[in-house]
Amino acid sequence: MSKIIVYEHRDFMGISKEFTSSVPNLVAENFNDCISSLKVIGNPWVAYVDINYSGSQQVYEEGEYPSLDRNDSISSLELVTEDLTNPMITLYEHDQFRGKTLVLTTETNLAYGTFNDVASSHKVQRGAWVLYEHINRQGAQMVARASRDVANYGWFNDRVSQVRPLKPGRAIIKTEILWDKKEEQTKSVTVDSICGLNHGDNEQSFSTELSREYEGSVTDSFSFSNSTQITWGTSFSIDIGPVKAEQNLSLSNTFTVQKGSSNTRTDRKSIRINLPTKIPPHTKLIVNVLRKEVDVKVPVKMTIQSGSQSSVEFGEYRCQAGNSITAEYKEERI
Missing domain, CATH: 2.170.15.10 (Proaerolysin, chain A, domain 3)
Known part of the structure; x- marks a missing residue:
């Protein structure tokens, strides 16, 4: 079973809680804005700075994270439930799925091609992906998931430089x-x-x-x-x-x-x-x-x-x- 264990302090210290399903509001769990380290078992989780899966987001794949970049700022947690074994995403040059397209099935550094800082919308055919503002998985990021097509990136338009599929947890x-x-x-x-x-x-x-x-x-x-x-x-x-x-x-x-x-x-x-x-x-x-x-x-x-x-x-x-x-x-x- 996929689960996430969150801790009050760094290095897995302090009070902890374990979740096996998505949590839209950590306030209701008495654990809002206090997570400083975590462990993920199974499929990835997405952490949001606001409740109801909104605001800036950070993805955590299976593993242990003794410290977090966004310390004490997580307000909701969402489990990635898609089948991650055979990913595919289509990036579009313009919003509303218009213009040139680029189909990807593996992690890609867009700076090596002609689609760097070009994408403004996408459709995910399979799996779940992370879109990064800069190469080397740096900068702001957006999680792209199957059946959740995004027609307009807003401020993120023309900013995507690297794309990678999320990996499933150990079988x-x-x-x-x-x-x-x-x-x-x-x-x-x-x-x-x-x-x-x-x-x-x-x-x-x-x-x-x-x-x-x-x-x-x-x-x-x-x-x-x-x-x-x-x-x-x-x-x-x-x-x-x-x-x-x-x-x-x-x-x-x-x-x-x-x-x-x-x-x-x-x-x-x-x-x-x-x-x-x-x-x-x-x-x-x-x-x-x-x-x-x-x-x-x-x-x-x-x-x-x-x-x-x-x-x-x-x-x-x-x-x-x-x-x-x-x-x-x-x-x-x-």
């Missing part, structure tokens, strides 16, 4: 492993075979080595769909849950995934097998050491919450386990 990803749709393959592989012969009439020692050590491993991995909307570098965890025991797999409770990495983890451990100590008379004893290899594939439902927008997509979790090692004994008379 919150919740996962659900769909175990009922899993695919599983199991096979046994002989990793060692030990043979002992006793031609005599009395029991004989099988081996002076009463146990042996073998290596087992568990490798789990995650793959995204080709059309994933999860951005590069996003991390989240998959909760394996209590059903892991049913899969005959020794897994950790969670598996952390990062978009853009190999998303693979391998755990190895040594396993000791105890061997029989005696061979009966006139007997050939064969000990086969078997490793049970399990390969499980299961779809994972991912619910991606970005600000007020939610979407669902599917990936695939895979676990290849070979850490179940047992001994099989076979006797033959000779």
